[in-house]
Amino acid sequence: MNLLESRGGRRLLFSALYLCEGAPIGFLWWALPTLLRSRGVEADRIGSLLAWLVLPWAFKWLWAPMIDRLGNGRWGLRGWIAGAQIAMAATLLPLLRVDPLAHFELLVVALVAHAVCASTQDAAIDALMIRNTAPHERGRLSGWMQLGMLTGRSLLGGGALLVVGAVGERALVATLLAVLLGGLVLAAFYREADAVGSRAATQPAPALLPILLACLGQRRTWVGLAFAATAGAGFEALGAFAGPILSDLADGNTNVAGQFFLIHAVVAAALGGLVGGAVADRIGARRATGLVGVLLAVAVLTTAAGISSVGSAGALVPHLTFAYATIGAFTAASYALFMDLTDPRVAATQFSAYMSATNLCESWAVAVAGGLIAVHGYASTLVAMAGVGVLALPLLLLLAPSGTVASMPTPRPASPGAQASRGELP
Template sequence: MTPYRKRSLAFGLLYASEGAPIGFIWWAMPTQLRLAGVEPSVIAVIVGLLVVPWIFKFLWAPLIDYAQSRFGGFQFWVILAQIFMGLTLLPLVHLDLQEQFQLVVVCLFAHAFFAATQDVAIDGWLVKVTPVHERGKITGWMQAGMLIGRWLFGAGLLLVSDQIDFHVTIYALVAWIWFMLLVVVVTLYFPRGFEYLRGEANFGVIGRNLKRALTSSVTWLGIAIALTAGAGFEAVGAIAGPFFVDRGYSGPLVGYYYTAAVPAMMLGAVLGGYLADRVGHRITVMVAVVAIFAIISSVSAAAMLDLAEAFVVTPMVVLYAGIGLLTVSSYALFMDLTNPKIAGTQFSTYMGATNGCESWAAIAIGGLLTFLPYSQAFFFIALASLVSLFFLIKVKGRFEDSGPKHFKRPVPPA
């Protein structure tokens, strides 16, 4: 197996371990809560709050950048995080989702902290070992892996929600996360394809590079892009389950919708990765932003005009192809803007900003839904995402000087 294929497989499987709890928290749980009678505005706020650890993961990312060379590389942090990801989910076996809801949220929040730490370690490791020309393609395979995990414990759970006990699902989710630890162990025993230059790992070097990044306009433009580009799809995705429930769908029917969405997003991610590497990461992000706005606008119009259900469901599925395209191209762009010496910290800052977008968009649409119907709320939140085009245009003239050229590094041996 070539080093590229090994990297694609390993990071794809690791993202599958990330995707499983995301599928449960973002797809299955909101649908089940709505079926239990919880208001959509409340559900949106809860989802928004659970994203908080991902938003602020940059605060402890410098520790991971510093300590990774002293504790076996980024792999050590991935192993540690995944162990605690499982341990924080196990108490849910003994809790009732409705009657002990506050304790459930506490456990999920603790899980989110360790999942965010895992995210920092995996992304920092990825930036260190992946050549520039592979970034779009490997990100595509990572998103494919994430979607497999998300489908199994999101859409898959909804499809069998009438037959399988909730507690069995938690055990399966923990087993899935811990099984993926084998992937990290294999890379430790067979490291070819995962080599990287560790460099000097001390706070002085990290501090100087952080100062350099903080004074670069491109860093702030990247953060602005991350905070705005995904607003439309993040908001619609957070409330899609309740949206369909209010249109008369049962839990299994919502599961079928998410089942159709998974291959759509996977196709968008894999093809989008190849497209982004060919035509440019920035241009692909701009195309994806406009496409997603157009798709959400069509859903909004169909719902407002009370058209046949096919005119609502079809673009909602196609939306996930656009999400796949935007996700892989934007992640590749953020990798271009990342200094490998502070890979965990800087890339995690961009990723934290995308999670910030997810949080504010979910909370915002929850607020809009208190006085607007779904159709209008969808349109206005999608309109907000177009602000990112301004930042994407602004970054063009500074990209070569402050982006990849500024942070150029040797490509690891194949």
């Protein structure tokens, strides 16, 4: 069985791969900040930790060329994905013995090492997707990938907050390890066209430098990077501090935050991602990204207003649910846009650069938001960060409409049958 050969198989494969990727992200980005805040850790210190963790994601483009260069042969990108998952599990082993409050610095070191491995896995998965899919299905596939990601985040993020009091943090880490190692089974169910003994697998890899230099000489590359580094400021700040906000409104109780991340956030963002991806496939990723970007800014602003007006954590949940729906839609549409701007021959490197820019946005936005919250509070901070995102939207006018770049080669199909299946209507 090769899941890359059918439309349904590709949706299943990339959803499952992103579930394995999303599980540790859910624990580290949703559960851990909420737990630390409930124990009295200040928001600026939480923001500093999260900013450190996102740095490997922001700079993964530095080692992504190795994936493009060495992602051929029998195992291809599959080997990179499986190897990275093993390393991700290994770097989480110290958490079984380390008290994150008593040994905060050791926690940072272990999690930064994990982030290096996780960002490598992410680059390989995205390259696999770009190399083996056609542009007209990437919006929907991006939505399915977000569904997998959010499912993983839900189980080890919101779910973790609900059961941590009964099972303890070590049991959660053990569960996380089981998800990562269990995900290795997926490697047996997909193969790239160049990794099945074809002639292409025995030919030298193309020279990357001329291709990369050509990409760097294109205006849309730099505009895309600028957009990725700024457009998500509002939702990155909201996403990082949604848990602490709910915890503070509930006087330190994490139950509302746990239920929100387990159900509301995941369902809203998943549905938003599927809708946003479908809209991107229908009207174009650039246009969809701009449309959803406006809705996203409105959602962040209404959440900021809700923080100032509601009297309980539960009353803020509807505001956050709408915000997470727009976050899901914006993520799917913008990822489809970045994929359209990527040359499949250097997919790991170029798409990693766009993703690194989004992670850089996350890093600076969370760090700045943490400092602003300590002085100005949650609501004013979210208004300011949403404003940055709005100012980035005009950059979309400088990008060529998606799918019009003739210099980009058509992605290689996994098989003739796969190519035929991509012509089907959803």
